[in-house]
Every structure is written in C-alpha cells, then in structure tokens.
Amino acid sequence: MTLETDLNTATLAARQAGDLLLRHWHDRGSLTIDEKRPGDFVSQADHGAEALLRDRLIQPGDGWLGEETDQIQGSRRWIVDPLDGTTNFLRGIDQWAVSVALEQDGKLVLGVVHDACRSQTFSAIAGGPLLLNGQPVTQPPVPAFHNCLFGTGLPFGNMPHIPDHARDLCRVLPHSAGVRRMGAAALDLAYVAAGRLDGFWERTLRPWDIAAGLVLLRAAACQVEGWSPGEAPEQTGTVITARTPHFDRFAKLLRDWS
Incomplete structure (x- = not known):
C-alpha cells in the first residue's frame, strides 16, 4: 500500500468522522458528558468518532494510538484525535477538528486535519506539498515580525506551567500583532x-x-522544535514552530527567560 493510498483513506475517514461529529454538534444538548480531569471533557461524540476511525483505518498488523481507546502496538501506527477541541465543541464554538496521522518505524509520514464546520481538510505526506481540500496551498507573504500573529494553548485547572505561560505571553505580546488561544x-x-x-x-x-x-x-x-534547540516535539509534546524567517527570533523570545 502506498502513502498516497493511505492519504486518501485517512482523508475519507477523517471526513466521515467529521460528518458524524456534525450530527452530534447540531444535537449537542442531548450528549452525555464525562469529565476526565478538571476542564477536560469527553462525550459519546468523541467515542463514536474514534470507533469510526478505527474501523476505517486499521489494517491487519497496524498499530493504534488514540485519545479515547487502548493502544495497539505495531511498526506502522495510526495516531488519532477523533475530536480535538472537545470543550469548544460542547460549548457551541466552531473551532474543533479531526486529526489523523500515520507513523512508520517511528517516523511521522502522513497527516490529516479536518475542520468539519468549514469543510476544510489540511493534509500532507512527509516531504510535501501541503494540501487544502486536495489542492496545494500557496502561503501568503511573511509579514514583518511586529505584524506577526501567533497562536498558543493555555494551561488550565490543575495543569502545570500556568506561571510559565504567563511569562511567555509577557515576552511575546509586546513584539507581535497579537496571540490567539483558539482551543x-x-x-x-x-x-x-x-x-x-x-x-x-x-x-x-x-x-x-x-x-x-x-x-x-x-x-x-515551517521550522519546528521542542523547548530546547534541536529537540523534536515528538519526544516531549512541547512545540515551538514558526514560519522560517521568524523562527529564531520567536524561539529566542520564548526560551530566554527559562
């Protein structure tokens, strides 16, 4: 099976999961919601989407790592978040997605992020190009650093790093056009x-x-590292990324205080 075939399979599965989630989205008042930890929720929408993805993606011998189900070991492994942005989803905020990746022999080789609310599917095979709804993406010009718009996620509840992230914002905000926390x-x-x-x-x-x-x-x-230079985010889950002309300055702003 080629990666192009895998990409087509993953794209179709992500869109089908998105369709299932949209049906729940329009009837979310009837969902049963559980709290996994303070501020971290799950519903039958998450479980249903993950079950659909497992059914569509796993071939004999494949591994699996999903947010809501048990792992399956394998040198070829699907890594799936059936509903990234569950809190937004449950609150009626239309910023959530289906995320599907394929890892082979420890390397990420395929990714699909499907925004069901906007019918936008971002996808790629390792080595590019980046696709949006199957067509290559042309990036806009890179702005001057002080006009850059950055994104982040904020810790909440009893999660660590709340003071650290407050310091991050104090360093980034004065040098940018703003920071978005979209969830x-x-x-x-x-x-x-x-x-x-x-x-x-x-x-x-x-x-x-x-x-x-x-x-x-x-x-x-785009350049991507963990908190330390040269560190891969796959190792720690910590991500610093930026469009290449501004990565070094952006990373320095974040790292210098720590």
Whole structure:
C-alpha cells in the first residue's frame, strides 16, 4: 500500500468522522458528558468518532494510538484525535477538528486535519506539498515580525506551567500583532502551515494533539522544535514552530527567560 493510498483513506475517514461529529454538534444538548480531569471533557461524540476511525483505518498488523481507546502496538501506527477541541465543541464554538496521522518505524509520514464546520481538510505526506481540500496551498507573504500573529494553548485547572505561560505571553505580546488561544492545537498547527498564523507554541501536548500537525508543518517548510534547540516535539509534546524567517527570533523570545 502506498502513502498516497493511505492519504486518501485517512482523508475519507477523517471526513466521515467529521460528518458524524456534525450530527452530534447540531444535537449537542442531548450528549452525555464525562469529565476526565478538571476542564477536560469527553462525550459519546468523541467515542463514536474514534470507533469510526478505527474501523476505517486499521489494517491487519497496524498499530493504534488514540485519545479515547487502548493502544495497539505495531511498526506502522495510526495516531488519532477523533475530536480535538472537545470543550469548544460542547460549548457551541466552531473551532474543533479531526486529526489523523500515520507513523512508520517511528517516523511521522502522513497527516490529516479536518475542520468539519468549514469543510476544510489540511493534509500532507512527509516531504510535501501541503494540501487544502486536495489542492496545494500557496502561503501568503511573511509579514514583518511586529505584524506577526501567533497562536498558543493555555494551561488550565490543575495543569502545570500556568506561571510559565504567563511569562511567555509577557515576552511575546509586546513584539507581535497579537496571540490567539483558539482551543484546538491540531487546527492551530494547520493554520501555521497554511500561513494563517505565523507561529505557535505550547507545552506538554499529547501525541494525538500534534502528530498530524507536525507533518503539515514540515510539508510547508515551517521550522519546528521542542523547548530546547534541536529537540523534536515528538519526544516531549512541547512545540515551538514558526514560519522560517521568524523562527529564531520567536524561539529566542520564548526560551530566554527559562
């Protein structure tokens, strides 16, 4: 099976999961909601979407890492977040996505992030190009640094790093056109890849939050590291990324205080 075939399969599965989620979205008042930890929710919409994705994606011998179900070991492994942005979804905020990645022999080789509310599917195979609804994406011009718009995720509840992130914002905000916290990391990474955001950072994300987005970023030739120079986000879940002309300055702003 080729990666192009896998990409077609993953894209179709993500869109089908998105259709299922949209049906729940329009009837979300009837969902049963559980709290996994303070501020972290799950519903039958998440479970139903993940079951659909497992059914559509897994072939004999494939591994699996999903947010809501048990792992399956395999040298070829699907890494899936069936509903990234569950809190937004449950509150009626239309910033959520289906995220699907494929890892082979420890390397991410395919990523799909599907925004069901806007019928926009970002996808790529390692090595590019970045696609939006199957067509190559042309990035807009890179603005001057002081006109850059950055994205982030904010810790909440009893999560660590709240003071750290407050310091991050104090360093980034005076030098930029603003920071957005939109609540779905997979879409944030896709937006950086497509040039809608100029950079993004967040600490200690889970593999299913970032796997597909990392493929998209690399396909779009964005620079991506962890908190330390040269560190891969796959190792720690911490991501610093920006469009290449501004990565060094952006990373320095974030790292210098720590």
